[in-house]
Amino acid sequence: METFQLLSGSGVHFNKSKYEKDVRLFTKAKPRAGHALRDDPSSHEIPAELDFFKYSRNTTGKRKYSSSSGQSVEKRRRIDEEDEEGDDVEEDLNEGSHRQKDSEVSPEKHRVTSKGRDIPEAVDTFEVLQEEYHIPSHIYQNLSKSGYKHPTSIQSHAVPIILKSRDLAAISPTGTGKTLSYLLPVMATLQAPISSIKDVTEFGVRALVIAPTRELAHQIHNECLKLAQGRKWRIVLFSKATAATLADKNVRDKVDVIISTPLRLVASLQAGSLDLRNVRHLILDEADRLLDAEFLSQIQELVAACSHPNVQKVVFSATLPAGAEKVAMDMLRDPIRVVVGLKDTPLPLIQQSLTYVADDQSKLPSLLTYFSKPYNPPVLVFTSTQPRASSLAEELTMNGIPNVDCLHAGMTKKERDDSVSRMRHGQCWILVSTEVMARGMDFKGVREVINYDFPTSIQSYVHRIGRTGRAGREGKAVTFFTDEDAPFLKSIANVILQAGQSVPDWILKLPKPSKMKRKAMGKVKRPEVVNNARKIGRQDAIKRRDMIAGSKRRKAKATGGATQRISEGVKNPRVEEGGSG
Numbered sequence: 001m002e003t004f005q006l007l008s009g010s011g012v013h014f015n016k017s018k019y020e021k022d023v024r025l026f027t028k029a030k031p032r033a034g035h036a037l038r039d040d041p042s043s044h045e046i047p048a049e050l051d052f053f054k055y056s057r058n059t060t061g062k063r064k065y066s067s068s069s070g071q072s073v074e075k076r077r078r079i080d081e082e083d084e085e086g087d088d089v090e091e092d093l094n095e096g097s098h099r100q101k102d103s104e105v106s107p108e109k110h111r112v113t114s115k116g117r118d119i120p121e122a123v124d125t126f127e128v129l130q131e132e133y134h135i136p137s138h139i140y141q142n143l144s145k146s147g148y149k150h151p152t153s154i155q156s157h158a159v160p161i162i163l164k165s166r167d168l169a170a171i172s173p174t175g176t177g178k179t180l181s182y183l184l185p186v187m188a189t190l191q192a193p194i195s196s197i198k199d200v201t202e203f204g205v206r207a208l209v210i211a212p213t214r215e216l217a218h219q220i221h222n223e224c225l226k227l228a229q230g231r232k233w234r235i236v237l238f239s240k241a242t243a244a245t246l247a248d249k250n251v252r253d254k255v256d257v258i259i260s261t262p263l264r265l266v267a268s269l270q271a272g273s274l275d276l277r278n279v280r281h282l283i284l285d286e287a288d289r290l291l292d293a294e295f296l297s298q299i300q301e302l303v304a305a306c307s308h309p310n311v312q313k314v315v316f317s318a319t320l321p322a323g324a325e326k327v328a329m330d331m332l333r334d335p336i337r338v339v340v341g342l343k344d345t346p347l348p349l350i351q352q353s354l355t356y357v358a359d360d361q362s363k364l365p366s367l368l369t370y371f372s373k374p375y376n377p378p379v380l381v382f383t384s385t386q387p388r389a390s391s392l393a394e395e396l397t398m399n400g401i402p403n404v405d406c407l408h409a410g411m412t413k414k415e416r417d418d419s420v421s422r423m424r425h426g427q428c429w430i431l432v433s434t435e436v437m438a439r440g441m442d443f444k445g446v447r448e449v450i451n452y453d454f455p456t457s458i459q460s461y462v463h464r465i466g467r468t469g470r471a472g473r474e475g476k477a478v479t480f481f482t483d484e485d486a487p488f489l490k491s492i493a494n495v496i497l498q499a500g501q502s503v504p505d506w507i508l509k510l511p512k513p514s515k516m517k518r519k520a521m522g523k524v525k526r527p528e529v530v531n532n533a534r535k536i537g538r539q540d541a542i543k544r545r546d547m548i549a550g551s552k553r554r555k556a557k558a559t560g561g562a563t564q565r566i567s568e569g570v571k572n573p574r575v576e577e578g579g580s581g
């Protein structure tokens, strides 16, 4: 109990005065003299929550660890040195020297780092983009209609690169606007719907966006539709139904953009009902996920099918571990690599903490205690498996917690769509989910993320907690850990440190898990139901049901035998006793 109290009290708490410097970055500041926007003198002030440039201002030279960030320089250096041994959290300190060597352009040192040959200049405003790159006016107008007034850091850098037809690997933290970073330049390059262009000589879909989950593909489709408003673009969210329609070449030839998960595309390709030879822009969103073992062969097939000699390939993610980056870079031609912030590192506006919960059975009471105190809905809760997500949602509901929903890949399409819709409309306060919700999903208002089950990798952690703290908003992420998870704490602690927050000293003193061991992170065997007591109750019920069924079977057998015997003229004592048989 003593240990429990000691450890459960040791989560990371956000001390605003201690982190004053970071807090200042995210609070509205008066515009500074000499920082007027180029084309709009009236809009000197960028809302702090949308101002992703703020990290970079007044930063020169190599990245410095600030002692005011709550972590001693020495402590951070120690962690970084350990990471050099092969941890997936990349230390970007060397980037500066690469940049110097290769004459690379990086106007925002150590916050946005670009690497490659002839890097197009970043832009400060959307107006400059329109002036210099002639973005079609309807797309430009749709930008401001959607409320996008100033580009985020990744947009400033990635959009010109894509507009210049260069291949790109872009790594930028969760919630920093990567979707628009590729949709805007791709749509701008396409200029107009194919159906409205005269003298077309090459037919077929011109842009293809691939995402790992259907929900994310759906969300990207919606973003794309916003940009396409007012013109007759054919933007297709590839599904069973649309795949059937697109089997007709005449329909297919009028399609501008397809957005899809890999599997369905491959199925259509193999069936000969899809042709990707005219694709000029291929985008992999959540690239590291798409390039992992589960999807790699499908992606390779799709990349090979996009065989146009001028196809532009771009990959985006908030995380890109070394292995995935190598595969990505091999796929790209003369690429530019852009990193915003530190690779595999969440933005500091997500307040991260670790909470000790001893063992699996202690998690539910801990979560119920959490929800018995004031919390900020909507909250996303991550579990490791589908049955556990269902079971936890059920437990929370049975414990009187209102508006709990569940979402996982084992549910029907309609159930999944309904859950997403309830979440988007504020009808769901707590969404219990699995890894399927971890990547890309943009529920703007998510204020808190709870890792009920420990994440399975650093990347999983970064993406899960990245469902909050989006588009400049503050967020909170709580990670439960049990004794079994303790060996992997150090890896998560490193991420927290990289984000400029502090972790308890005892975690820093833990040994660093080996690369082999890290593969086992979060993969402990957990029961399918989150409440063992309920499991016992359920087992009793199953036992009782089996006993009743057995008894019925025996009776039926006996009755059947009696009927047979009666018909055979043999006296049945039970029937004779007036029993019903």
Ligand SMILES: Nc1ncnc2c1ncn2[C@@H]1O[C@H](COP(=O)(O)OP(=O)(O)OP(=O)(O)O)[C@@H](O)[C@H]1O
Binding pocket: 050, 147, 148, 149, 150, 151, 152, 155, 172, 173, 174, 175, 176, 177, 178, 179, 180, 317, 318, 439, 440, 441, 442, 444, 466, 470, 471
């Ligand atoms: N220039 C902008 N100004 C204001 N809001 C923006 C801008 N660009 C994007 N956003 C908003 O920021 C939010 C996050 O964008 P998006 O989903 O593209 O992030 P992301 O970087 O792709 O995140 P993830 O890594 O989780 O996929 C969205 O709600 C989007 O509407």
